[in-house]
Amino acid sequence: MALSEQARKLRNEYQRTWRHKNPERIKQININYWEKRANKTTVTDNVTDKNKVTDNSNTAICDVCGTPFIARRKDSKYCSSACKQKHYRLKN
Secondary structure, three states, rough: OOOHHHHHHHHHHHHHHHHHHHHHHHHHHHHHHHHHHHHHHHHHOEEEEOOOOOOOOOEEEOOOOOOOOEEOOOOOOOOOOHHHHHHHHHOO
């Protein structure tokens, strides 16, 4: 459900004033965001063996394209349904 134009303007004005009053909080939020993002990148760089990761997370390597991805299940083999379909077509 989309906000009306007036509600959107009020929300944006509130957010602007809040950011202006809380610059230190904004800095901390940005630092936390980028630290988490850097940790995610590090996890995908630590891949050692196919479908295994050194820090016991759910990161795996796609059997088709070789892309690291976050697996929803322990036995996930493909990063997307497109790769799953591509493997099926190559197999048959």
